[in-house]
Structure formats: C-alpha cells, structure tokens
Amino acid sequence: MITLKNVCKNYGPIQAVANVSFSIPKGEIVGFVGPNGAGKSTTMKIITTYTAPSSGTVTVGGFDVVENALEVRELIGYLPETTPLYADMLVHEYLEFVGRARHLNGAFKSRFDWVVEAAGLGTVLRRKIGELSKGFRQRTCLAQALIHDPAVLILDEPTSGLDPLQIIGIRKLIKELAHEKTIILSTHILSEAAAVSDRILMIHNGRIAADGKFEDLVRRVSDQNSVYIAVRAPKKDFDSSVRSMDLKDIIYDEALPRGVVGAHLFSEAKVDLTGKLNELIREKKWDIFNFTPEQMSLEDTFIRLTSGDKNSQGGDA
Numbered sequence: 001m002i003t004l005k006n007v008c009k010n011y012g013p014i015q016a017v018a019n020v021s022f023s024i025p026k027g028e029i030v031g032f033v034g035p036n037g038a039g040k041s042t043t044m045k046i047i048t049t050y051t052a053p054s055s056g057t058v059t060v061g062g063f064d065v066v067e068n069a070l071e072v073r074e075l076i077g078y079l080p081e082t083t084p085l086y087a088d089m090l091v092h093e094y095l096e097f098v099g100r101a102r103h104l105n106g107a108f109k110s111r112f113d114w115v116v117e118a119a120g121l122g123t124v125l126r127r128k129i130g131e132l133s134k135g136f137r138q139r140t141c142l143a144q145a146l147i148h149d150p151a152v153l154i155l156d157e158p159t160s161g162l163d164p165l166q167i168i169g170i171r172k173l174i175k176e177l178a179h180e181k182t183i184i185l186s187t188h189i190l191s192e193a194a195a196v197s198d199r200i201l202m203i204h205n206g207r208i209a210a211d212g213k214f215e216d217l218v219r220r221v222s223d224q225n226s227v228y229i230a231v232r233a234p235k236k237d238f239d240s241s242v243r244s245m246d247l248k249d250i251i252y253d254e255a256l257p258r259g260v261v262g263a264h265l266f267s268e269a270k271v272d273l274t275g276k277l278n279e280l281i282r283e284k285k286w287d288i289f290n291f292t293p294e295q296m297s298l299e300d301t302f303i304r305l306t307s308g309d310k311n312s313q314g315g316d317a
C-alpha cells in the first residue's frame with residue numbers, strides 16, 4: 001500500500017532522510033520510532049505529499065506522491081505533529097468545512113456522525129476549538145483525518161501531550177481502526193509503538209536502523225544473558241574461573257571494598273550462566289555479596305538498536 005524506494009530529503013546541508021526504503025502492505029499498522037530529529041516527520045510529510053523528496057520514489061496505493069499528489073491525498077488521512085486547526089471555529093463547523101473540502105456531499109452526514117462517535121466529540125461539538133483542552137483538540141484533528149474514511153492513516157505523534165486516560169482512548173481507537181486501514185504512527189517512545197503496532201520501523205539519523213516485530217527486535221538485542229555478581233574472592237582466581245565459561249564480555253565493578261570482586265558478566269542466551277555461576281560459587285566456597293540476573297529495559301533496547309549504523313539499509317547517500 002505504501003512503498004518508499006531510496007528516499008532522500010535534504011534541507012540545505014541537513015540530510016533529514018537518507019536513502020530510506022520500506023514497504024507497508026494493506027491493513028498493516030506500523031510504529032515509526034526514533035529520537036527527536038531522526039527524520040520521522042519529514043518522512044511522513046513526504047508520504048502525505050506535503051513536501052517532495054529530494055530523490056527516490058514514494059507510492060501510495062500505486063500512485064506516485066509527486067505525479068499523482070491529488071489521488072494520494074484522497075487515500076490518506078493525516079494527523080500532523082502540530083494540529084492545524086482554526087481556533088475561532090466551533091468543532092462542528094470545522095468538521096463541516098473539512099467535509100466540504102473533501103467533497104463528501106451526501107456522504108457527509110453519516111461520516112460526521114461516525115467520526116464524532118469514534119473520536120468522542122459529542123460533548124464539544126458547539127465549543128470553540130481555541131477553548132478546547134489539548135486532548136479534545138487532538139481528537140478534533142483525528143476526526144478531520146478520518147472524515148473521508150481514508151484507506152491510509154498517517155499519525156505523527158498522536159498521543160503527545162495527552163494525559164494517560166486520553167492516551168488509552170486514542171490507542172483504543174487506533175487499534176479499532178487497524179482492522180480496516182493501513183496505519184503509520186510515529187512516536188519517540190518505543191513502548192508506545194509496541195502498544196499498538198504489528199511492526200516497528202526504527203529510524204535514526206535519517207536512516208532505517210531496524211525493521212521487524214517488536215518481540216523480534218527485543219530478542220535480537222537481548223539474545224544474551226547478563227548477571228551482576230560480587231563475591232569475596234582473589235581477583236585472579238575469579239577472573240580465570242569465570243572466563244572458562246564461554247563469556248562474551250566482562251565489565252569489572254571497580255567500586256567495591258577490598259577483597260570483594262564484582263563484575264557484570266555477559267554470555268550468549270543458550271549458556272546457562274546463572275547455573276554455572278552457582279556451581280562455581282559452591283565449589284569455591286566464595287561468600288556472595290551480590291548475585292543479580294540483569295534484564296535489558298526497553299530503553300536499552302532502543303539505544304542498542306539505534307546507535308551506530310550497522311543495521312542500516314541505506315548506502316552512504
């Protein structure tokens with residue numbers, strides 16, 4: 001449904017998007033994840049025809065975003081990063097205005113009723129947009145993006161600035177829509193993407209850093225065991241003993257009292273590191289000060305995946 005091939009976008013000397021290629025089939029929901037400045041908004045603006053790529057091609061539903069921009073716009077509902085609303089309009093006036101711009105004509109009434117219900121706008125239809133809370137403004141903008149029943153939804157940071165209850169509401173709506181639409185949702189929070197998406201696309205410095213199911217991405221970086229251990233033992237004996245266990249890495253903890261040796265030990269996931277260490281401690285009769293199996297947090301995962309360009313798909317464009 002959406003295909004990007006070798007897409008680059010330069011703003012003067014800044015390369016915001018660098019040789020990005022990916023393809024999203026119909027009905028898939030994709031979390032587009034990366035730190036601020038990674039190139040998410042720029043990529044979304046290219047897909048939605050708001051800005052043209054410097055090079056490369058993008059098609060939506062088979063239409064080229066540069067040559068068939070109007071056809072692409074008809075297919076897409078777009079929630080931009082900053083909501084372009086008219087502060088003086090009442091909510092229902094604004095939706096009527098968007099309905100006219102989208103030439104909905106006879107279909108307007110049923111679409112209007114649907115988006116008001118879906119976005120939970122029933123209580124604020126006669127309120128001025130400028131007087132709405134951030135949550136209701138965001139929902140009004142979402143209603144705008146949905147009013148023509150687009151096949152594709154592009155949502156740029158849809159929950160930013162919302163309170164936890166509003167976030168739950170928007171996530172629920174996105175999940176409901178996911179049954180029938182192709183959705184790209186950008187966020188700088190990995191757990192946010194994981195909560196709603198089938199697939200995670202990570203972007204860093206304008207390049208795709210990783211692409212896959214959330215669980216697979218986490219498994220890829222966490223395909224190792226890590227244990228923090230501190231024992232009373234001679235350092236030489238400790239070092240030679242633990243190094244005989246197929247370790248990938250040792251990072252010594254230098255901030256321990258005299259006579260105590262401690263380290264973070266890393267092995268491949270298939271090695272029973274905890275079991276082997278237990279055996280060793282029993283055999284050597286070392287006093288244990290600390291023994292903690294360590295887990296990678298989501299944020300660690302994110303940093304591991306997005307640091308360096310070793311996983312990037314692009315060349316050196």
Ligand code: ADP
Binds near residue numbers: 015016035038041042
């Ligand atoms: P994200 O959405 O991931 O935060 P952006 O796509 O907004 O990232 O920005 C990517 C890079 O492009 C950043 O370095 C940003 O400063 C730059 N950039 C974005 N828009 C413009 C613009 N209109 N003019 C110049 N630089 C821009």
